Amino acid sequence: MRTEPPTRRTQAARREATCAKVLGATIECLAELGYFGTSIAAICERAGVSQGALFRHYPTRRDVIVAAAEAIGRHHLESFAAADLDLRRDGYRRFVELIRGICRSPTHAAWREIMIAARTDDGLREAASAGLGRFEAAILELCARSLGLGEAAAQPAAVILLSVMHMFDSEAVTVVVYGNAAIEARRIEWATGMLERELGVLGN
Amino acid sequence: MRTEPPTRRTQAARREATCAKVLGATIECLAELGYFGTSIAAICERAGVSQGALFRHYPTRRDVIVAAAEAIGRHHLESFAAADLDLRRDGYRRFVELIRGICRSPTHAAWREIMIAARTDDGLREAASAGLGRFEAAILELCARSLGLGEAAAQPAAVILLSVMHMFDSEAVTVVVYGNAAIEARRIEWATGMLERELGVLGN
DNA sequence: TAAGATAGAAAGTGCCCGCTTTCTATCTTG
DNA sequence: CAAGATAGAAAGCGGGCACTTTCTATCTTA
Numbered sequence: 001m002r003t004e005p006p007t008r009r010t011q012a013a014r015r016e017a018t019c020a021k022v023l024g025a026t027i028e029c030l031a032e033l034g035y036f037g038t039s040i041a042a043i044c045e046r047a048g049v050s051q052g053a054l055f056r057h058y059p060t061r062r063d064v065i066v067a068a069a070e071a072i073g074r075h076h077l078e079s080f081a082a083a084d085l086d087l088r089r090d091g092y093r094r095f096v097e098l099i100r101g102i103c104r105s106p107t108h109a110a111w112r113e114i115m116i117a118a119r120t121d122d123g124l125r126e127a128a129s130a131g132l133g134r135f136e137a138a139i140l141e142l143c144a145r146s147l148g149l150g151e152a153a154a155q156p157a158a159v160i161l162l163s164v165m166h167m168f169d170s171e172a173v174t175v176v177v178y179g180n181a182a183i184e185a186r187r188i189e190w191a192t193g194m195l196e197r198e199l200g201v202l203g204n
Numbered sequence: 205m206r207t208e209p210p211t212r213r214t215q216a217a218r219r220e221a222t223c224a225k226v227l228g229a230t231i232e233c234l235a236e237l238g239y240f241g242t243s244i245a246a247i248c249e250r251a252g253v254s255q256g257a258l259f260r261h262y263p264t265r266r267d268v269i270v271a272a273a274e275a276i277g278r279h280h281l282e283s284f285a286a287a288d289l290d291l292r293r294d295g296y297r298r299f300v301e302l303i304r305g306i307c308r309s310p311t312h313a314a315w316r317e318i319m320i321a322a323r324t325d326d327g328l329r330e331a332a333s334a335g336l337g338r339f340e341a342a343i344l345e346l347c348a349r350s351l352g353l354g355e356a357a358a359q360p361a362a363v364i365l366l367s368v369m370h371m372f373d374s375e376a377v378t379v380v381v382y383g384n385a386a387i388e389a390r391r392i393e394w395a396t397g398m399l400e401r402e403l404g405v406l407g408n
Numbered sequence: 409t410a411a412g413a414t415a416g417a418a419a420g421t422g423c424c425c426g427c428t429t430t431c432t433a434t435c436t437t438g
Numbered sequence: 439c440a441a442g443a444t445a446g447a448a449a450g451c452g453g454g455c456a457c458t459t460t461c462t463a464t465c466t467t468a
Binding site for chain 1: 236237238239241242289313316317319320321322323324325329333336337340349359360362364366367368369370372373374375377378380381382384386387390392394398401402406
Binding site for chain 2: 454455456457458459460464465466
């Protein structure tokens, strides 16, 4: 399995394969090494691809990052679709655990690294905001679907659910830097109850 | 005012003056250029100080960042002390606006840049976590003082208030990258009401 | 006030970065 | 199957980075 026999593959397939390896490695690097540490060399080493190969498919480092943001955005959409959550059927505990799990995942760490970099990098921001926004879009869609409301009527709920997402997104960073297990345990309890109280009213 | 006459200053005063200039410039750079863009050259240019001068006082770039984190932590503590907030007297709207304002401030942006970098930089994390944690400490202290409860009894309130802080911390990034004014306006309203409902119970 | 210590400026130094160049291997198409 | 196109490897290149060295100016102290 080390060097597979020279299987005959179409050019498109070869291209897609190395692009996938590059994007996967980029997401891993962002999660483990941060935006700063995600160098072309680090990406290529992890992907098992030469730098020349990478630059054949992506003209600049920024384009690699932007493509990774797109991939992460799609991944987030799929995660929510796969969870197939119905807030009224499942209750809010599952939602809270789902959001917290996603926020603490490596993929989301990569998403966050790009978000933070985009704040101070105008070009990256313009190029990547669509892909990054898909995480927000995923939750908005979840609201409409899960509550069986139109987009306008779902907005009050969306504000609340997005706020919970922001809460766990920011918490996930502090967990690593100066974790406070007692507070985190209380938070997940409180968030569940709070959603029941705040969204229960809307559910009528 | 361009080149002030060679006023006679003690060595300690000169030292303190350039250190202050360096730390101020570092915080500005972190806020405007991000962690990546906060190079020694950028810091020194903004501070009006040579690189040799900087390295006389801080052995490495990391030490500059750590010192900046300490300064930001102290600044956050002072911000909360200066606000002199009493939740029961002032109501929750002022708290929500205070937190949102702080989270959107340049100083807090610098804090966040260091937090994010600390996630993937072990040495930075160990050296800076104490300073960074002062933001959390400031809110915890606010809880105990503002609600007139002991530390143990204040913890349920602390969980809620810290959660609101996390919410606006994460929101502040998305505001820059793909702002959604409608949701942000609703969020500040909702957060105020939610705190009244959730903390009103505890207040008894 | 002389001698040593500290602060600061200016010009390096080596390294790693994103990216390019060059060349070979594999695939497509007439 | 020949000829051109595409994919990929390997080495190289300029530039910016953190940090050092060297030298001068200012302060401290005996």
